[in-house]
Amino acid sequence: MRIKTKEEYDKAYKESVEDPEGFWAGVAQEFVWKKPWKKVLEWDFNDYDVKWFKGGKLNITESCLDRHAATKPNQPAIIWEPNDDSEEAITLTYSVLLDRVSRFANVLKKNGIVKGDRVCIYMPMIPELAIAVLACARLGAIHSVVFGGFSARAIADRINDSACKVVITTDGAVRGNKHIPMKETVDDALVSCTSVEKVIVATRTRTPVSMIKGRDVWWEEEVKHVSGDCPAEEMDAEDPLFILYTSGSTGKPKGVVHTCGGYMVYATYTFQNVFQYDPGDVYFCTADIGWITGHSYIVYGPLAAGAISVMFEGVPTYPDAGRFWDIIDKHKVNIFYTAPTAIRSLMGFGPEYYKDKDLSSLKVLGSVGEPINEEAWHWYNDEIGKGKCPIVDTWWQTETGGIMISPLANITKTIPSFATLPLPGIQPVLVDDQGNEITGNGVNGNLCIKFPWPSIIRTTWGDHQRCKDTYFSAYKGMYFTGDGCQRDENGYYKITGRVDDVINVSGHRIGTAEVENALNMHTGVVESAVVGFPHDIKGQGIYAYIICEEMPSDPEMTKKDILMTVSRIIGPIAKPDQIQFVTGLPKTRSGKIMRRILRKVAEKDVSNLGDISTLLDPGVVDEIIKGAGL
Missing domain, CATH: 3.30.300.30 (ANL, C-terminal domain)
Known part of the structure; x- marks a missing residue:
């Protein structure tokens, strides 16, 4: 699965384009399947319909947890770093994480959740958030994680759109020096939500909260009454795994749906190859699980790869602007993945916040969320990586499920602000406004993808026509990314910004x-x-x-x-x-x-x-x- 040289990349890319079904079938063999698939790929971009690993049966948590708990039970799976650096970090090994996920899955069962039900998760970046996500997946419930900074109205819109049956939240949250009333916000949201039957509340801040008899229960109390044995539900490869809402051009958020099989294969494959993850590496992604980056590159991708994933509750500037560098020093982080916004912010604080920190453990630096500008790229490269760490400037979207265009660390030659080359299986094309393909190098156009990849969006929840209209109607037979793009003389891709009504x-x-x-x-x-x-x-x-x-x-x-x-x-x-x-x-x-x-x-x-x-x-x-x- 792991590419190790530029020659291997070229070979893998060629195979992935000439024989995509054979290529992805080979990658998919490395995961735990309950039953083999009957057909690798069925697709039609015109009347949008895509199915990967058709007929295959699996549960993604068996690839993320059970197999590692059996072979390396005491290896850390998640290292949690709290908001306040005076609080102790928590390490969950693969065996402990499997036990806690199984127990919480049984709590969800006890509270009426069955396969196919939707569960809204509105939590801060604490271990229970990752546990809740994986527990839903274990039961075959569809999780909808809502970013902890959203308002009651935004939560209600998302709950109502997918008719969530249970909400999982906390009493409160801390982020930097702010205290956020999580349960109170959920209570405000639920005034207009008729589908919710239960609210499960984890304790984080000991904030006084209203608990409604018959509806609201405490996480800590519930787990006392269940066992740690919860067999993983058999899922079809095309069953929905999660819904993640993203802003829509109509003003109503759209629920992007990702499915179990293809998403697992692609998120893990890209994690291992882009970051060149070696067993035992400590990997730190600073994203929030409320966004797609947290789903794919804190939870599912790293855990399916058997990695050590650092999860951080706080912000980069609390208690001071050295917090990221403290975490890297403390946990001997090897791979660091963050956003250009954070990099630009930290640049402005000066070297006193990182000059005395030991960053020598770093091997790979990553950037996500938007193209990184040249000034930030050079600062990141020179000051944090000391010129020794390749920067993987990753381009992808909520709808793509995983990284699409990016350097592979230490393999692809990098150029500041360029996403460089597509990953195996990704076939980018540039088109003009009329949809005509712009061939050759040294050109600009609208970025489209002309062939499906395993983690491509399957639908928008409850409104498949909206999915077709948004992504597959602008240019016939292609997925339109909404981004403008340049392809330079070497065939390297540089994202030039949105061309639709979306602000990044x-x-x-x-x-x-x-x-x-x-x-x-x-x-x-x-x-x-x-x-x-x-x-x-x-x-x-x-x-x-x-x-x-x-x-x-x-x-x-x-x-x-x-x-x-x-x-x-x-x-x-x-x-x-x-x-x-x-x-x-x-x-x-x-x-x-x-x-x-x-x-x-x-x-x-x-x-x-x-x-x-x-x-x-x-x-x-x-x-x-x-x-x-x-």
């Missing part, structure tokens, strides 16, 4: 429509339009243009009120960085907002706005430019 904030994709819906719910707001603009730390920030019933008498106070509304409806992550009050928006005569113009103003580049004569009211553009102080 700190590596998290937020739909413009979702933010606009939240803004428009604020009293007095008539209409709004949001665009992305360059942000020194986040990569992209959110710039909001807002029309009010009347111009605010106290603009700064109104801005604060509007930000509170967005926080309540979506969560703090979606708050605009800039708000400009305007009397009108640049619209065509058919009513379409010309975001291109708004983007130019937000970027402070109004030198070439193109033809604005087709606008309903061209004069509004001058007013917006003037209002922006340009």
Whole structure:
């Protein structure tokens, strides 16, 4: 499964394109299957339908837990590093993790969960979060992890969309110096959720919480009354494993569905190859399990590979800006995977936070969430890697399930800010706006993928047409990524940014429509339009243009009120960085907002706005430019 040289990569890539079924069947043999598959691949991109390892039966937890608990029971599976560095780290070995997952799976059973039920998980980054995810998988329940920073309204939308039967949460959470009322937020969400029968609450902060008789139970009490024996449910390779909600262009989050077999194979294969994981390496991914990176590269990929995975509850700047480097020093981390936002933030604090830390254990550095800019790449390479650690700048998406284009550590020659080459099985193409393929090197276009890979999105929960319309309708017979891309003279790929109505904030994709819906719910707001603009730390920030019933008498106070509304409806992550009050928006005569113009103003580049004569009211553009102080 592991590629070790550039020649092996070339050979594997060639085989994966010429005989994809033979290639992936070979990779899949390395996992635990209860029954073999009858057919490796069935697919149709036109009427979107993809099935991998058809007829194969498995349970992903047997590959992640049972086989390692049998062969290396005392090896660490998860090392948990708490928010506060004065608190003790916790190590869960493979045998202990299997026991705790089995026990909690029995708790879920006791509380009415059966195969196919949906379970919402809203928790901080504590070991119980990983245990809850794996316990759902063991029973064949479909988990829907909601990021711990989302609001009650956002949680309710996700619970209602998938009709979750149980919610798993904590009394509270700590993140840096903030205390977050997790159970209270869940209680607020459940006012409008009729499908939820039980709430299981783990203790983290000893925050006083409301516990409703017959509905709410304590995790710690429940596990006392169950055994540690829970046979893994037999699942079909194409049964859903989890739903993960991502921002949609309609304003309603869409539930991306990944299935058991193909996702397991691809997440593990990419983990082992991109990071060149060696047995015994300590691997530290700083993502939150509320996002796809945490699913694929903290939980499923590393554990299926028998790795040692570090899980961190806190933030990189608490108690000071040396926290990541302390963790690397303390646990002798070999592979470190983080986001450009974190790297850019830590660059600004200066060398005093890392100069005295022992980072010599590092072998590989990784970047995820958005393309890493050259300045951050060089700092990461020189200051953290000391010029000795390859940087794997990984490009992939929630919908792809795993890394798609990336260097393989110590194998692929890297270029700052380039994702470089596709992984075996990935067939990227660049197309123009009409869908014509742009061949050759030294070209730019819209990035599509022309052949399925095992962890490709299967559907959007409850709305398959939306999946087809979003990903497979723009360019016939291809998966459209929504990203623009450059292919250089060497055939290396560089992602140039979103070409659809999605903003990439700190590596998290937020739909413009979702933010606009939240803004428009604020009293007095008539209409709004949001665009992305360059942000020194986040990569992209959110710039909001807002029309009010009347111009605010106290603009700064109104801005604060509007930000509170967005926080309540979506969560703090979606708050605009800039708000400009305007009397009108640049619209065509058919009513379409010309975001291109708004983007130019937000970027402070109004030198070439193109033809604005087709606008309903061209004069509004001058007013917006003037209002922006340009």
